[in-house]
Structure formats: structure tokens, C-alpha cells
Amino acid sequence: MVDDNLVVVDLQGMGVAGTPCMMNEETFIGPMHLRGEVIRVRGSHADLQCYEDTTGVMVGHEVRLTGHLIEMELGPGLLGATLDGLGNRLEGFGDFLPRGEIVPALDRNKRWKFEAAVNDGDVVSPGDIIGTVKETELVEHRIMVPPLFARGKIKGLRSGEFTAADVIGHVVGEDGIERELTLMQRWPARIPRPAAARLALSELLNTGVRIIDGLNPIMLGGTACTPGDFGTGKTMCQHDLARHSRVKIVIYVGCGERAGEMVELMKEFPKLKDPESGRPLTERTVLFVNTSAMPVAAREGSILVGATVGEYFRDMGYDVLLLTDSLSRQAQGMREMSGRLGEIPGPQAFPAYISAYLTRWFERAGSVICTGERGERRKGSMTTIAALSPDGGDIAGDPPTQASIQTAKAALILSRKRAAARLFPAFDPLECHSKYLDSSRDALQRFFETRELPLWLTFVEAIRDSVVAGERVKSQMEILGERGISDDEYRKYLLGDLVQKAYLCQNTFEAHDSATSLERHYIMMRFLVHLIDLFPLRDKTSMRRQAEQLIFDITQVNYSEACEGGYQALLDSVAGGGR
Amino acid sequence: MKIVYCDISNIDGPILQVRGVSGVGMGEQAILPGYGLAKVVKIQGDTVFMQSLQGSLGVLTTQRTEFTGRPFELPFNADLVMGRIFDGIGRPRDGRPEIQGEHIPVEGPVVNPDRRAMGQGYIETGIPSIDGANTIVRGQKIPIYKLPGEDVNHIVARIIRQARVAGQENFSVVFGGLGLLNEEYLFYREVLEDAAERTIMCVNLGSESPIERLNVPHICCAFAEKLALAGRHVLVVMTDMLRYADALMEVSNAQGKIPSRDGYPGDLYSRLARIYERAVNFAPPRGSVTIIGVNSVPDNDLSHIVANLTGYITEGQLPVERGRFVIMKCLSRLKGLVVGKETRKDHGPIMDACVAAYANALGLREQREMGFSITDPVDLAYLKFAGEFERRFLPADQNLPLDQTLDLAWELAALLPKRVMRIKKELLDEFWKGPQD
The missing domain is CATH 1.10.1140.10 (Bovine Mitochondrial F1-atpase; Atp Synthase Beta Chain; Chain D, domain 3)
Structure with a gap:
């Protein structure tokens, strides 16, 4: 069956005894190779969510199962890149976005200068830094042993110039298997990357926005949402946070919003300077561009790959800010899909699991001890701030907005009245709140004391x-x-x-x-x-x-x-x- | 490749089902000979669900269906389309022959955001409220909001006749009529005759199929996109987008989709975005597509779901009440890209000052209406300014070049004391027309 971006595949028809299939497995549909994902299995049928426009898909077309989940490429070359919701590099496409084509996130032709930091025979575990690439003036890209490797000994690792996919050495695992090291690794976007330990939050994120830093603080590694009707300055606020926040890395996910705004970021960031170093902001930023005219399933892709890339830089020991504009568009995309699957609708026709889903996603934020056993323990963090666009501007009656306010510990609510009165940023000081003022009060007090700002x-x-x-x-x-x-x-x-x-x-x-x-x-x-x-x-x-x-x-x-x-x-x- | 079937098994509103079909693709166009056209919207096993563009009135269960193997396409020829009128499936409705030319997809692929250019240049409409205070940038998308009972056809007609791109000859207008009344159609046909050399129309009448209506915005944008790629700057003007949303609701309900808010389908946002997002600015030498959509707003309530989603998608809004733009509620989000940069340096300051003065005057007027007497000479000057601003600047039935619009603003500002103008001294020295304080 084909119903818009829902494609049902008959697993029996794919082989003599039927084909095994994995929940959330990546698939390619038909001769156009449209990317899809298994989202439900019923008997011998699997329901696929197609990430691209399904025009031309027929009953009888073959579907290829890949045997793995949808993955994101991680490695040098992400900073400054503009990627779509599935991690394709947009500069690799022509005037229009073609269907069924893949342009890998990491440019395979670009060579990087790799400095090895471990020697042959050294014992390494997942997360250990084996060397570095000076990716931009602002960021040293730390090359880590991928999370799923076994502990083992380094073999044949050398410094030199490599592309992202070149083999730079091996790890001879304690399980006897020899695994190849490259500058890049892959990680399934739906699964949070592992950390050695999750920490209580102890530092303030300096956003530079006074109504946030003062009255409604966000902790480094914390969560916040900024709901607001159109015209209240939501996107401007996300742009400002991307520019000014004192973090090492910014991941900006434009999810189902206007293309024009993203173009502004794409053209503007190379010109804007990081306030501390004076370097272009692109050097610390990864942009994910999923505009409202692109297929809706890719909206979910964009917030998942965004979080994955954020966690990857967190694992290097950096403070990462993940900005998403807007989470509502993803929730609405899920609503469309849920309807097609014939699920029983919840309020405003959103699926019943919308709140649980958003909570899981917000929970990918955090302050962690990074994995790895060599050298000093690294601390990294990912802070998440997501904009929401409630239907009808109705903050109280919009399920995704309410779910986000419930989960995110700082709710920064934008008010139409204040925007109309030209009071910017248009956060309503009486409606906004940050639970960190209570839950992290002692930590905040200690933080300000060490900064000599005791009062x-x-x-x-x-x-x-x-x-x-x-x-x-x-x-x-x-x-x-x-x-x-x-x-x-x-x-x-x-x-x-x-x-x-x-x-x-x-x-x-x-x-x-x-x-x-x-x-x-x-x-x-x-x-x-x-x-x-x-x-x-x-x-x-x-x-x-x-x-x-x-x-x-x-x-x-x-x-x-x-x-x-x-x-x-x-x-x-x-x-x-x-x- | 053509596949022919001779049975229709289910008829449910505009959705027709044909059983026992194979080899038919999603989104494919089907011809129902003697009846009309349909589009494949769902395939379940060997059953194909088609959305009949002409509805289902009088469809026989023995109706033949020919699947064409191709998505819905439109003949296009840049040299032949100007001055022509098409219907909701791209056929001529002006009695002249079909266009001979390449076939272009009606709902084509999405422009690569990486290939978009920042907005630059502006569309001059000749209407002071727009050009002066809410300049529309090339590549922008902006709705005109109105009450359902408000008639804005004369404003739309003005925009079609008057709009121009400063210093550019290669400018075109594509007009989309969605569910027009016959009388309105006749009116717009005359407008087209005045601007035939640069205007295309695609019209679906209120008495015609609402399903065809869903195509009109896409046909307009497909034409516009083609012309823009060939280097033209194109303005698409469509009325009334509320009728588009209503037609979408009708089709969705017929397909048994669960409505999300106020009965409208859950994908209304995505559908509207797929239209408005076709507004684009390509890098030179190629052109641009700018979209103005007229949108009725029941009860003037901007939380109405269609207006609200449109607000999220578009870049500003131009509400109209009683034939005038409601200047206090108008907004062009992109005007900052051109105002003072591609227009006169006094453009931003003088318009801001006038709008601020008008806002102040409206407050005074409200006080007066509540029974307070206004006697302060400065307050009286504000009230006089407001009256003249409404009489001379706000009416939409004007055709002023931008420079004259700005001159008019300075002339009106001269009714106020110079000292209340919050404008830089150098500009005041150069442009001030009133008495010195």
C-alpha cells in the first residue's frame, strides 16, 4: 500500500521464507531508492515511513532492507556544513532537491591533518581520544574510539593527511577482532550516545539574554523551551542564542520552518564573529536545514540527527548548545503519520505518545562524564533549547507545547502583547519560569560564588x-x-x-x-x-x-x-x- | 505507458476507487474519458484511490479509467503564456488554442535552500501603505488578510496593473483565482486585458470543482518558477486562500482522514507551506518569485487556524479593513533588507516616524471618544496629522512612485512640530518641509 509517505511492504513477497525485518530499520523503496524506515510490523507486513515524496511508487516495487537503523556520519567536516534533515550535505545538490540521492555529510575528498595521540600497543577503550584534527581555528576535533568497539590495543596508527573514510590504524580487540579506525564514525540517530555517567548540573549557560540569565536561568546541560505565536520573535531569539551563547559548539536545527530564515543564517554566520575569538561563527556551528516544504518525515530526522551530532561533540568534552526551531513542526509531522497509521488520536488529533516522545528527546540533553578510560576524565554537556509554534497561538491548548513546558525545566514564553509593544525580547516576565532556580539553587549559588558574583x-x-x-x-x-x-x-x-x-x-x-x-x-x-x-x-x-x-x-x-x-x-x- | 480499466468500484465524494489494478504509481494522473481527470492519492493492494478533479457528479460505475504513467503536468512555453487564462487543470479558458511547449510538473521538487539568495530588490506596487511602510522584497511571501465580507478585488487589481520592479523590464504577474464568483472573473478578465503583455491567469470558479481549486496555486507557482529560472521577476497574486483550505478539508474528510483543528486536516500547514515556500530569490542572472495571497479571516481572528498557520509560514501580513490597509497591524518582515539600502536613506526614519505619530494620534482619538477634551496644541496637531494621513496616505487607490510616497510622508509630517520627530538631525536638515521650531 502507498498512502502519501506511508508505504506498506509485504515481507513474504521478498524471499522464499520471508525476510526478517528490524523495527526502525533503514530501507530504500523502489527504483528511485527513496529512503524509508520501518515504523510498525504487523504479521508479514511492515509499515514504512518514507522520508521523501512518494510520487511514482507502485505496488510491486521492491524495497531494500539495509539491516541497520538510520545513521548519522560523525567526523571532521561537520562544522560549517549545511545539512538536510537526513544528514545530506546541501551544497552537493543542484537548484532543486532531487529524490533518492545521497550526498554524505562528510566530504570524502577533503583531507584532514591528523595528529595521533596514542602509540602502537597502547590500550584503548571506546571514547578514548586517539588523536586530533584541527577542524577549524575554534575547534580541535577529537577523534575517539567508536562506542561499540571492544577494548584493545592500537596497531599501526599514524599521523598524516587523511580523508574522513581513510583507514588510519586499527584496534586489536581483547575479543580477538581487529577493527579499523577512521576519522569518522556512524551512530544510529534514534539512540542516545552512551556516557560514562550523567552528572547533576552545576554551571549556568551564559546566553547573554538578560531575562534568561537573570530571571530564568538555564543550566549548562539543561533544557528550555521558547513557545510563541507567529510574529513574537521566536526565530530571532533562536538566532540570537546561536550567536551569543558562550558554548564551544552550536547545533542549529531548522525544523519545518521558512527557508528564507535559514538562508539568512547560512549567509550571515560566515560573516559574524565569535565574540571571544573573533573567528567566523560558522567555525563552531552545524546547521540542519529542513524547511516547511520538504517532506514531513524528514522533520523527525532533523531533530534526531541534530541531537546525535550534539552528543558526539559533547563526547569530545565540549559544551554544546542544541537549538531547534521548531519542535512543533516535528510533532505535527508525527500527527500526520499517526493519522495515516490509523492510530487512535489524542487531543487535537496528536498521537497519545507525543508527550513521552518529546520527553525522551529533551532527555538527551545533560552534563556527562564522557566515556573513555585513558587520561583525565572529560566533562561534556549538551544544552537543549527548543522553540514551539502552538497552533492558533494557543499555548494552553496545544499538546506539544504543554508537553514541552512540562519537561523542559525553563519555559520562556513569548507574548504577542509585548511584541506588539515592541518590547524585545518579547518574553513575558510573569509567564516565564525556570525550575533551576529551585532545583539547582545551591549549585547556582556555588557557581556564582566561584565567579565572584556572590549576590x-x-x-x-x-x-x-x-x-x-x-x-x-x-x-x-x-x-x-x-x-x-x-x-x-x-x-x-x-x-x-x-x-x-x-x-x-x-x-x-x-x-x-x-x-x-x-x-x-x-x-x-x-x-x-x-x-x-x-x-x-x-x-x-x-x-x-x-x-x-x-x-x-x-x-x-x-x-x-x-x-x-x-x-x-x-x-x-x-x-x-x-x- | 497507458493502462486502462473499465470499472469504478467505490464512489465516495470526489474519491473514486478502481480495483484489480497493477503498475500504477502514487501521484499519477488518470484520464476518465468523457468525464475528466483524476490523481492517484492512495494505493492499497490492487485498489487504487483517485481524487477526481471534477468531483463525482454523474460518474458511472462503468466509467473507463486510463492511467497515464506520469504525474500531473502542464504545457508551458514562455513565449506563448502571457495574456492567457487557464483553468484549474491548466486548460485554456479563454477560447484560444492549447499551449504547445514543454511539459512541466505542477508540484515540482523543492528548491535547494543552499541555492537560494538573500532577498534583494523590491516590488513597487504604487500603494503608499505597502511601498512606504511595508515594502515587499523580491522573493517574499505575504498574505493580505481581510474579513470574509470585505471586497479587496479593486486592491488586487491595482497590484496586478501597477506592480513593477524598479529598474527591471523583465517583470511578470501570475494571478490565481480560487473559487471566484462569475462576476469577479469578468472583472479580472478586464484587468488582464490592461496588462496582457506581462500577466498570466489561472482561474477556478466557485461554481466549479473545489478539487481543481487545489491545483490553482501550484499551477501559478509552476509558471512563476519557470519564468524566474529564465531570469524574470514574477509576482504571484492569489485570492482567496481560505477557499483553498476549505477545499483541502473537503478532500481530506472524503478520504477519512482525522481532522486536527476546527475540522481542517493535520497537514494543512505542510500544504500551505508547499505553496508559499515556492517564493524564492535565485542568484542573478536568474529572477525571483514573490507571492501575495489574499486570505479571508473569519471574524478577523488571527488565531483562526488558516490565518494562524499562514502567519507562521509567510513573512509578514497586510490586513485590510474597509478598503484601507490597517497600518498598525501591517508588517513586512523582510523590508529591512532593502529599506534605506536600495531605497532613499530617509525611507526608514520618516516612515517609522509617521507610523509612530499615527499610533499616538489614535490613542488621543480614543481618549477624545471617551469624553476627554483634547486642547493641547501638540495633541491637536497630532489629530490633524492623523486625519490627513488617513485622507492622503492610507487609501489604497493610488499609484505613487516610491519617491513621491516618501515626499508625501514628509509633507504630512510637517503638520507636526519638528521637535517631536525622532529622526536624526542630518536627515531633518535635508528633508524637513515644515516650519522650524
Whole structure:
């Protein structure tokens, strides 16, 4: 049977006694070699999800079973590459995407300079680093013994120039089998890569976005979601995180979204510089491009291969950020498939397992001790931040969004009202929350103490209180009017408004405001906390004028390179009763 | 290769089933001689499910079916298509002969994102609200939202007649009519006559099959893509995309698919994306495809699923109410790529200032309507500005070159005191038309 991208294959027809088939096995369908995957087996029939457009597929066409799951190629050449949802390198295709063609993720012609780090006879285990390739100025690609190798001795490993597929040496396993080493390895995308141990999270991810780093922190190795209706700046926010986050590697998965936005990233990243090293951002980034017009099954492919590549760099001992825009498109793709399979639908016709599926995917994030027995233990992490696009903009009623908010420990909710008021980033400070403020509080406190920012969490509390109080008074004012509330309450409203406009809002086009380092952020918070204390209680009109002026002045300081003196001058003038 | 069958076993709405078939491929076109065309949408064992483009009214169970062995294709010839009108299956509906030319797939492959260029150049519509405040970039996709009862045909007609690409001769328009009323069809036929040398139309009438309607956007985009590859800049204008979504719902339900939200099928997003994503900017010397889709929005509610998904897919929106663009709700996400870079340096600042001033004036007007008296001379100037802005700038029935649109904006801004303009001093020195403060 063929029904859109669902293809049913008769296993009996494939051999005399029938062919054995594995759940989630990779398959190739028909003379066009369309890539597919077994997603259900019933008696002698297997249901395949086809990753490409099935036009022209006939009953009677042969299906080839490969004997393995869908795999991702891992090795030097990933950084700076633009790959589709199945890991094909897009530059290898012409103007249009052909069907049934494969362009391997790693360019087989490119030669890499490999420096061996172990000698013949050394005993190695899976995960051990056997050498390095300087893949980009920013990243040393650590070549590891693949996870499924047996422990054994190195034989014939040499430094030199190799392509990704060249044999660079062997491991003679303790099981007596000799296995080939290459610069690349393969890993099934659906299965999380192994780690020696999963750790409790202990560090903050510095995203440079103040409303995140301050009020709604994300831990390195943690999870977050950013749900928002169209036009609220979801994609812009993901782009900003990709640019500014202080991590070693960024994996950006464009899943079922506009091609134009991905083109922007593809053309822009080679020109943008990493703030620390001044090198082009492409040198630390892998882009997966699955646009909304591509077949829906490949959406799932994109989030799985994205996670696999992220884990691979994590295993080298790096901090990885996995950004996905948008997870909803994958969930909707699953909904389409579920309908075709005739499964009993859950809410909004999503399959019943959608929440469990998303939880499993988010759980691939984490901070780990990497596998490997030689040398020092490496620590690596993968942090996951996923955007969601709820149908109808209905955050409360959209099952994938709700499942993500439940699972991801920081929920950064974008608000249409704030976007319309041009308050960017348009996160709603009252709706957003980070469970890390509770669950990782001690770890965060220790983290800030080692960074010599000991009062960070205290400042955050004070600032949050101010925002909450301001919003409370604001809603009272909507009923009672300005005259209906006391001057003291009005002061709280003005300060809450000031904190939102001068601190939570950030101008992504201003070099010094677009991303805030932890040190600068700390200075800013300390200033605001003092300002909240010092701001004089006067009549409403005077307070309002002063607050308006302060918002303007603070914004100017935010835009300038050195901020501490500017803030101090403002504090002095407020304390001195200036103006 | 043709395979012929003589029985139809099941008729269920527009879905026809033929049994005992082999050698037929997914998506293949079938001819029902004497009746019409169909497309293979599902194959189960030896049963083929076809979606009949003409519905099923009057289909005999003994109807012959010829499977063509090819997907749905369209004859195309760049030299012959201009000024022509086609129907929802690509046949001429202007009484002139069939096009002789190469056959192109209606739903072709997806453009490689790696081969797309960043948006550049813009489409000048002559309508100040668009060109000035919401410039449409070549390769952009943007919907015009309207209430179901609102008639925007005169605006669409203006865009078809007036649109141009600055400094480029090689510009074409493809118009797609989805479920047009006969009266509307006659209206657009006249529009075509005015711009026949550069316009193609593909029209499905409201009285015709809704299944054929599903083809119209794809036919328009297939033509546009071909022309763009040959170096033309093409604007595709389609109305009304809500009718497309409704036709899709009808077909999906007939196939027994489980609806997801408000009765629409779960793949509505993917389907709409497959249309709008054909908007593209190729690297020169090749051209571009820009798409404007008119979309009725019941109750003006942007959380309505069709408008909402369209919002996720497209790059901005142009809502229309009572014949005017609702400037406060309009957005062109890509305009930053060209404004001030390919247009005059004052373009961005003066338009931002005018829109901000208008927003401020609307707030004042609201206060006045609530019974507060507005007496401050600056406030009164804002109200005067708003009145003139609405009278002279916002109406859609204009045809101004962009430079004149910007001049008009400066002229209107002169109604306000210079000091409230949040514009850089150098620009004010050069462009300010009002009295000095």
C-alpha cells in the first residue's frame, strides 16, 4: 500500500521464507531508492515511513532492507556544513532537491591533518581520544574510539593527511577482532550516545539574554523551551542564542520552518564573529536545514540527527548548545503519520505518545562524564533549547507545547502583547519560569560564588519582586485609574516598568547591549537594586518624569562599552535628589 | 505507458476507487474519458484511490479509467503564456488554442535552500501603505488578510496593473483565482486585458470543482518558477486562500482522514507551506518569485487556524479593513533588507516616524471618544496629522512612485512640530518641509 509517505511492504513477497525485518530499520523503496524506515510490523507486513515524496511508487516495487537503523556520519567536516534533515550535505545538490540521492555529510575528498595521540600497543577503550584534527581555528576535533568497539590495543596508527573514510590504524580487540579506525564514525540517530555517567548540573549557560540569565536561568546541560505565536520573535531569539551563547559548539536545527530564515543564517554566520575569538561563527556551528516544504518525515530526522551530532561533540568534552526551531513542526509531522497509521488520536488529533516522545528527546540533553578510560576524565554537556509554534497561538491548548513546558525545566514564553509593544525580547516576565532556580539553587549559588558574583541570586529576587509588584499595580490601575492608587503604589509601578524597559529589554542591533556577559550583568543588577531602593517617593507627575528620563539614560549607558561609571553617575544623581 | 480499466468500484465524494489494478504509481494522473481527470492519492493492494478533479457528479460505475504513467503536468512555453487564462487543470479558458511547449510538473521538487539568495530588490506596487511602510522584497511571501465580507478585488487589481520592479523590464504577474464568483472573473478578465503583455491567469470558479481549486496555486507557482529560472521577476497574486483550505478539508474528510483543528486536516500547514515556500530569490542572472495571497479571516481572528498557520509560514501580513490597509497591524518582515539600502536613506526614519505619530494620534482619538477634551496644541496637531494621513496616505487607490510616497510622508509630517520627530538631525536638515521650531 502507498498512502502519501506511508508505504506498506509485504515481507513474504521478498524471499522464499520471508525476510526478517528490524523495527526502525533503514530501507530504500523502489527504483528511485527513496529512503524509508520501518515504523510498525504487523504479521508479514511492515509499515514504512518514507522520508521523501512518494510520487511514482507502485505496488510491486521492491524495497531494500539495509539491516541497520538510520545513521548519522560523525567526523571532521561537520562544522560549517549545511545539512538536510537526513544528514545530506546541501551544497552537493543542484537548484532543486532531487529524490533518492545521497550526498554524505562528510566530504570524502577533503583531507584532514591528523595528529595521533596514542602509540602502537597502547590500550584503548571506546571514547578514548586517539588523536586530533584541527577542524577549524575554534575547534580541535577529537577523534575517539567508536562506542561499540571492544577494548584493545592500537596497531599501526599514524599521523598524516587523511580523508574522513581513510583507514588510519586499527584496534586489536581483547575479543580477538581487529577493527579499523577512521576519522569518522556512524551512530544510529534514534539512540542516545552512551556516557560514562550523567552528572547533576552545576554551571549556568551564559546566553547573554538578560531575562534568561537573570530571571530564568538555564543550566549548562539543561533544557528550555521558547513557545510563541507567529510574529513574537521566536526565530530571532533562536538566532540570537546561536550567536551569543558562550558554548564551544552550536547545533542549529531548522525544523519545518521558512527557508528564507535559514538562508539568512547560512549567509550571515560566515560573516559574524565569535565574540571571544573573533573567528567566523560558522567555525563552531552545524546547521540542519529542513524547511516547511520538504517532506514531513524528514522533520523527525532533523531533530534526531541534530541531537546525535550534539552528543558526539559533547563526547569530545565540549559544551554544546542544541537549538531547534521548531519542535512543533516535528510533532505535527508525527500527527500526520499517526493519522495515516490509523492510530487512535489524542487531543487535537496528536498521537497519545507525543508527550513521552518529546520527553525522551529533551532527555538527551545533560552534563556527562564522557566515556573513555585513558587520561583525565572529560566533562561534556549538551544544552537543549527548543522553540514551539502552538497552533492558533494557543499555548494552553496545544499538546506539544504543554508537553514541552512540562519537561523542559525553563519555559520562556513569548507574548504577542509585548511584541506588539515592541518590547524585545518579547518574553513575558510573569509567564516565564525556570525550575533551576529551585532545583539547582545551591549549585547556582556555588557557581556564582566561584565567579565572584556572590549576590547574584539575591539581586535576581529583588528585581523579580519589582517586576511582579509593578505588574500588580498596573492591573489595579486599569480598573482604578492613576488617581485610584497611592503614590507609593505608583512608585512601584514606575520602577517595575523601568526594570522591564531598561533591563529586560535588549537591543540586538547594539553591539554592547545585544549580549551581556555575567560580569556586566552583575553590575547592572546591582545598580538596579540600588536604584529601586533610592528612587525617591514624590508626587506622581514628578516620579513619572524622573522614571522616563532614567529609562532613557540607562538605555544609553547599556549601549556604551563601559557601563559601571555611567550607572554610578545615575545613582549619584538620584541619591543627590538631582532634577 | 497507458493502462486502462473499465470499472469504478467505490464512489465516495470526489474519491473514486478502481480495483484489480497493477503498475500504477502514487501521484499519477488518470484520464476518465468523457468525464475528466483524476490523481492517484492512495494505493492499497490492487485498489487504487483517485481524487477526481471534477468531483463525482454523474460518474458511472462503468466509467473507463486510463492511467497515464506520469504525474500531473502542464504545457508551458514562455513565449506563448502571457495574456492567457487557464483553468484549474491548466486548460485554456479563454477560447484560444492549447499551449504547445514543454511539459512541466505542477508540484515540482523543492528548491535547494543552499541555492537560494538573500532577498534583494523590491516590488513597487504604487500603494503608499505597502511601498512606504511595508515594502515587499523580491522573493517574499505575504498574505493580505481581510474579513470574509470585505471586497479587496479593486486592491488586487491595482497590484496586478501597477506592480513593477524598479529598474527591471523583465517583470511578470501570475494571478490565481480560487473559487471566484462569475462576476469577479469578468472583472479580472478586464484587468488582464490592461496588462496582457506581462500577466498570466489561472482561474477556478466557485461554481466549479473545489478539487481543481487545489491545483490553482501550484499551477501559478509552476509558471512563476519557470519564468524566474529564465531570469524574470514574477509576482504571484492569489485570492482567496481560505477557499483553498476549505477545499483541502473537503478532500481530506472524503478520504477519512482525522481532522486536527476546527475540522481542517493535520497537514494543512505542510500544504500551505508547499505553496508559499515556492517564493524564492535565485542568484542573478536568474529572477525571483514573490507571492501575495489574499486570505479571508473569519471574524478577523488571527488565531483562526488558516490565518494562524499562514502567519507562521509567510513573512509578514497586510490586513485590510474597509478598503484601507490597517497600518498598525501591517508588517513586512523582510523590508529591512532593502529599506534605506536600495531605497532613499530617509525611507526608514520618516516612515517609522509617521507610523509612530499615527499610533499616538489614535490613542488621543480614543481618549477624545471617551469624553476627554483634547486642547493641547501638540495633541491637536497630532489629530490633524492623523486625519490627513488617513485622507492622503492610507487609501489604497493610488499609484505613487516610491519617491513621491516618501515626499508625501514628509509633507504630512510637517503638520507636526519638528521637535517631536525622532529622526536624526542630518536627515531633518535635508528633508524637513515644515516650519522650524
